Amino acid sequence: MLVCQGPGIGSVTHKSTWALGARTKKGLLADVISTVEFSHSGDLLATGDKGGRVVIFQREQENKSRPHSRGEYNVYSTFQSHEPEFDYLKSLEIEEKINKIRWLPQQGAARFLLSTNDKTIKLWKISERDKRAEGYNLKDEDGRLRDPLRITALRVPILKPMDLMVEASPRRVFANAHTYHINSISVNSDHETYLSADDLRINLWHLEITDRSFNIVDIKPANMEELTEVITAAEFHPHQCNVLVYSSSKGTIRLCDMRSSALCDRHSKFFEEPEDPSSRSFFSEIISSVSDVKFSHSGRYMMTRDYLSVKVWDLNMESRPVETHQVHEYLRSKLCSLYENDCIFDKFECCWNGSDSAIMTGSYNNFFRMFDRTTWRDVTLEASRENSKPRASLKPRRVCAGGKRKKDEVSVDSLDFSKKILHTAWHPVENIIAVAATNNLYIFQDKAN
Numbered sequence: 001m002l003v004c005q006g007p008g009i010g011s012v013t014h015k016s017t018w019a020l021g022a023r024t025k026k027g028l029l030a031d032v033i034s035t036v037e038f039s040h041s042g043d044l045l046a047t048g049d050k051g052g053r054v055v056i057f058q059r060e061q062e063n064k065s066r067p068h069s070r071g072e073y074n075v076y077s078t079f080q081s082h083e084p085e086f087d088y089l090k091s092l093e094i095e096e097k098i099n100k101i102r103w104l105p106q107q108g109a110a111r112f113l114l115s116t117n118d119k120t121i122k123l124w125k126i127s128e129r130d131k132r133a134e135g136y137n138l139k140d141e142d143g144r145l146r147d148p149l150r151i152t153a154l155r156v157p158i159l160k161p162m163d164l165m166v167e168a169s170p171r172r173v174f175a176n177a178h179t180y181h182i183n184s185i186s187v188n189s190d191h192e193t194y195l196s197a198d199d200l201r202i203n204l205w206h207l208e209i210t211d212r213s214f215n216i217v218d219i220k221p222a223n224m225e226e227l228t229e230v231i232t233a234a235e236f237h238p239h240q241c242n243v244l245v246y247s248s249s250k251g252t253i254r255l256c257d258m259r260s261s262a263l264c265d266r267h268s269k270f271f272e273e274p275e276d277p278s279s280r281s282f283f284s285e286i287i288s289s290v291s292d293v294k295f296s297h298s299g300r301y302m303m304t305r306d307y308l309s310v311k312v313w314d315l316n317m318e319s320r321p322v323e324t325h326q327v328h329e330y331l332r333s334k335l336c337s338l339y340e341n342d343c344i345f346d347k348f349e350c351c352w353n354g355s356d357s358a359i360m361t362g363s364y365n366n367f368f369r370m371f372d373r374t375t376w377r378d379v380t381l382e383a384s385r386e387n388s389k390p391r392a393s394l395k396p397r398r399v400c401a402g403g404k405r406k407k408d409e410v411s412v413d414s415l416d417f418s419k420k421i422l423h424t425a426w427h428p429v430e431n432i433i434a435v436a437a438t439n440n441l442y443i444f445q446d447k448a449n
Contacts, residue, residue, distance in 0.1 A: 029050070029438075029439050030049060030050050030051025030052075030053075031049050031050070031053075031439040032049060032050045032438055032439045033047050033048070033049050033423060033436035033438070033439060034048050034049055034050055034097050034098050034099065034423070035047065035048040035098055035099065035100050035101050035423055036101075036423045036424065036425040036434050036436050036441070037101045037102060037103060037113075037425055038103075038425050038426070038427055038428060038434070039103040039106070039111065039113075040103055040105050040106065040428060041106065041428070042059070042428050042429055042430060042432065043058060043059045044057065044058055044059070044076065044103070044111065044126075045058075045059075045073055045425070045434055045443070046101045046113060047101075047434075047436065047441060048081065048097075048098025048099075048100075048101050048115060049097070049439070050096075050097040050098075051097075052080055052081055052082035052083060052084070052096030052097065052117065053078065053080055053081065053098075054078070054080075054081045054098060054101065054113075054115055054124070054168075055075065055077075056075075056077045056078070056126065057073035057074060057075060057076055057443075058073065058075075058076035059072070060072045060073070060074060073443055076166060077126060077166040077168055079124075079168035081098060081115045081117075081122060081124065082096040082097075082098065082117040082120065082122070083096050084096045085119075087119075094118055094120075095117060095118055096117055097118070098116070098117060099116050099117060099118065099181075099182055099183060100114075100115070100116050100182075100185045101113055101114065101115050102185050102186065102187050103187075104123075104187055104207075105187075105191055107191075109127065109128070110125050110126060110127040111125075111126040111127075112124065112125055112126070112171070113126065114187065114194065116182050116185050116196065118178075118181040118182055119175065119176075119178055119182065120173060120174065120175045121173075121174040121182070121185060121196055121205075122170050122172065122173050122174070123170070123171045123172035123173075123174070123207065124170055124171065125167075125168070125169050125171045126166065126167070126168050127167050127169070128164060128165070128166055128167075129162075129164075129165045129166075129167060130161060130162060130163070130164045130165070131159040131160065131161055132159070132160055132162045133157045133158070133160075134157065134158055134159075134160050135155045135156065135157045135158050136155070136157055137151060137154060137155050137157075138151075172207065172208075173210060174196070174205055174210050174213070177196070177203050177205075177213045178198045178201070178203070179198070179200075179201075180198035180199040180200055180201070181198055181199060182196055182197065182198050183197055183198060183199070183231070183232060183233060183234075184196070184197040184233050184234040184235065184246075185197075186234060186235045186236045186244070187236065188236045188241050189236065189237065189238060189239055189240070189241045190241040192206060193206050193207065193241075194207065194236075195216070195234060195244060196213075197217075197231050197233070197234035197246060198231070199230040199231055200218065200219050200220040200227075200230060200231060201215055201217060201218050201219070201220065201231075202215070202216050202217035202218075202231065202234050202244075202246060202264075203215055204216045204258075214262070215263070216244075216256070216258065216262070216263060216264045217231070217234075217246060217256065217263075217264050217265060218263070218265060219265070228250070229248045229249045229252075230248065230249045231246050231247070232246075232247050232248060232249055232289060232290050232291060232292075233246065233247045233290065233291065233292050233293045234246035234247075234293070235293055235294060236295075238295050238296075238297060238298075238299050239299045240299065242257055242258045243255065243256070243257055243258075244256050244258070244264075245293055245295070245302060246293070247290035247292075247293040247304060248290065249285075249289040249290075250288065250289070251272065251273070251285075251288035251289060251290055251306060252270065252271065252272045252290075253270075253271040253272070253290065253293060253313070254267035254269070254270055254271075255267060255268050255269035255271070255315070256268060269315070269318050270318055271313050271318045271321075272318070273311070273319075273320050273321060274319075274320070275288075281335075283336075283339065283344065286307070286339070286344055286345070287306060287307035287308055287335065287344065288306055288307075289306060289307070290304045290305065291305050291306065291307070291346075291347035291348050291349070292304065292305040292347070292348065292349040292350050293305075294350060294351060294352060296352055296356040297352060297354065297355075297356050298356055299315075300315060301313060301314055301315065301322075301356065302315065303350055303352065304350075305327075305348050305349065305350040305361055307344060307346075307348075308326065308327060308328060308329060308331065308332065309325060309326050309327055309329075310324075310325045310350050310359060310361050310369075310371065311323065311324050311325075312324075312325075312359070312373070325369075325371045325378065327348075327361055327363055327369050328363045328364065328367075328369075328399070330399050331364075331412070333401070338417070341417065343417045346420060347422060348362050348363075348421075348422055349361065349362070349422060349423050349424060350424070351424050351425055351426045352426060353431065354426070354427065354428050354429045354430065356373070357372065357373055357374050358370060358371060358372050358373060359371050360424050360426060360433060361424060362420065362421030362422055362423070362424055363420070363421060364415050364416065364417050364419065364420050365382070365415040365416050365417075365419055366382050366383050366384050366416075366419045366421060366437045367380050367381070367382055367397060367399075367421065368380075368381055368382075368421045368424060368435055379396050380396060380397045380398065380399070381394045381396065381397065382394065382397050383421065383437045383440070383442040384437070385440070393447065394444070395408075397410060398410065399411075399412055399415070400412065419437065419438065420437075420438070421435055421436065422436070423435075423436040424436070430445070430446070431445065432446070433445075
């Protein structure tokens, strides 16, 4: 895993590089990053990979001797979250790949996060220890038990300082509730419950109860041959604990209110953009599938990502999005070849900045796109090792769809579709972004800082 850091959104610079060696498993790189998530304060950044490992980065504090160290993220903790399993009943191998990570709001000294693979969700406690107890009565300093007959005096154990140790311990395991692969988890604003979604169902869990969950959405038909769509993503509203949304492979988004009924099969709102019949093609349904849905921090809007665009919806208007931003429209003429190499099924994520004034999502060739919702300006940037010189600004990139190519433009025919940015995250307060490009993690910060 590679970490490149640097101030700069709009003007992005690189600061430092970390190399955390790659592992090979069954001929595949297990270090390929599969999810990225900032904590609520932004001081911690967690990544999950295909090998079931979670790596947590911590932000450095201000240092007078190193004025540019503020904003740098260093490795804080690494632990194995999930192991490969085998379902003998169904003769099915369960991958250890981490599909999602979600932080819980911090309420004490320790931090908590949820991580999930295809079937099992785990609640992890991340805690620090910088003191150790010495002077036990019943055991020696090396841990061996003492002979009770030789104990003649009572000692009071004392705490002595030690090197900082970060411990990750599993506190809860939520298993056996999903028949299909889990694609989303979302913590509720009540801080007591969370949802988990697979292809056909959404379950509601209590963080303290592991042996049962409540099924709140079930779209599985009685006859599976009648199945026409699947759930692709789901999320709770950031402020209203009774409201959630889920997206489908048909490009629709349903908003549900848990106050109306225990089973939310009947949605409260239905968001769908009418399709232009003249532009319909063989690929229309595939590229309209929503791969990610995110509420804005204010809760007024939500953002959806399909294959070619990002759309912003006002929760008060179901008929059409209030904004549509084209991510890589130049690929529309390449859909046939993208279908043949399966890239058309890639699931890109999207994220908001802290003030909801800008959005970000990934593309191919290690490009990522940023859209300013106020000025309607957009920029394409590239995350790569070649342009990651210390404190160098990232230059905007442009793609030439056809005709004569200018000097700084990249031809659409030369794009590398094996280099893709599927997972991105934005710091909840500051202009700091994390971009996962295969097994490389890049962290950039606003140059003004």
